[in-house]
Amino acid sequence: MPGKKIIITIDGWSSCGKSTLAKRLAKELGYVYVDSGAMYRAITLYFIRNNVDIENKTEINEALRNINLEFVVNSGAQRSEMFLNGENVEYLIRDLLIAEKVSDVAAIREVREFAVAQQQKMGKKKGIVMDGRDIGTVVFPKAELKIFMTADNTVRVERRFKELYAKNPNITIEEVKNNLEMRDYIDSHREISPLRKAGDALELDNTHLTEDQQFRKALEWAQLRKKK
Numbered sequence: 001m002p003g004k005k006i007i008i009t010i011d012g013w014s015s016c017g018k019s020t021l022a023k024r025l026a027k028e029l030g031y032v033y034v035d036s037g038a039m040y041r042a043i044t045l046y047f048i049r050n051n052v053d054i055e056n057k058t059e060i061n062e063a064l065r066n067i068n069l070e071f072v073v074n075s076g077a078q079r080s081e082m083f084l085n086g087e088n089v090e091y092l093i094r095d096l097l098i099a100e101k102v103s104d105v106a107a108i109r110e111v112r113e114f115a116v117a118q119q120q121k122m123g124k125k126k127g128i129v130m131d132g133r134d135i136g137t138v139v140f141p142k143a144e145l146k147i148f149m150t151a152d153n154t155v156r157v158e159r160r161f162k163e164l165y166a167k168n169p170n171i172t173i174e175e176v177k178n179n180l181e182m183r184d185y186i187d188s189h190r191e192i193s194p195l196r197k198a199g200d201a202l203e204l205d206n207t208h209l210t211e212d213q214q215f216r217k218a219l220e221w222a223q224l225r226k227k228k
Contacts, residue, residue: 003226005031005127009136010218011195012149014183015160017206017214018131021149024215025222026129034122036132036139038082039069039115040106041093046084047105048097054108064114096164096171099179103186106133112192134193136201145225146201147218155207156180 008025010018019035026033043064047054052063071080072088081090092098105111112134119139122128130139136146151159161176187195197203202221206214 003223005125006144006222006225007123007126007140008129008145008147008222008225009140009143009198009201010129010131010147010149011133011136011197011201012147012204013151013156013195014180014187015156015163016149016151017159017211018149020211021147021204021214021218022129022131024211025218028215028219029129029222030127032122032128033080034071034119034128034130035080035082036115036119036130036135037102038071038090038093039118040111041098041102042069042082042084042089043067043111043115044098044102044105045089045093048101054104057110060108060110064110067114069118094167096168096175096179099183103183103190107186107190107192109192112138116193133187133195136198137196138193141198144228145222146198147204147221148197148201149204149206151205152207153180 008031010022012018019037022035023033025031046052046067047063050063053059068085070083072083074081081088082093083089116139119130119135123130123140132139136143136148157173157177157180160180161171161173164171164176204214204217209217
């Protein structure tokens with residue numbers, strides 16, 4: 001697709017389909033997709049495995065010095081997967097245990113600075129689509145296209161439940177609802193880089209949209225920005 005390379009940021013609430021849209025946009029545009037949430041999840045996995053006290057700055061900084069994150073392309077699955085210190089943790093980081101801890105870990109200043117520095121490095125050549133909570137406000141405040149995704153809470157809970165139920169049939173919809181509400185609160189109230197809509201972001205409410213409909217809308221926005 002002709003036009004200049006741009007940076008596309010997709011922020012918004014949990015279970016709004018940010019990564020689904022970001023992956024599809026990146027594939028269509030021939031851009032690199034960066035799942036910022038996977039980075040925070042991988043850091044959380046390392047903290048849990050190594051019993052890192054998230055109240056102890058010394059332990060946090062020591063842990064971050066020993067963490068190497070990279071996205072490795074799985075050509076067979078046609079996607080990038082998260083590697084933590086050389087180990088493919090793509091499936092491990094999708095567990096509910098990680099989901100319950102990741103917002104607390106991501107709220108730590110040192111953790112965010114560590115992740116943001118890596119994210120900004122990835123975006124230097126542009127031609128990327130990155131989703132998360134603070135991508136358009138903190139990581140790439142000058143991005144050419146910023147999208148903020150939202151959806152009705154009931155719809156978000158149902159989507160998340162279906163996703164997790166496939167991996168854990170014992171999970172209840174009440175557990176999922178409580179987890180989402182907790183993450184929403186922490187994400188929007190944390191001191192460091194809280195979740196908020198950038199002033200120049202385009203809002204995409206997909207409560208009543210299909211994946212195809214939201215994709216076409218976002219692609220149209222991207223094509224317009226690439227021509228500017």
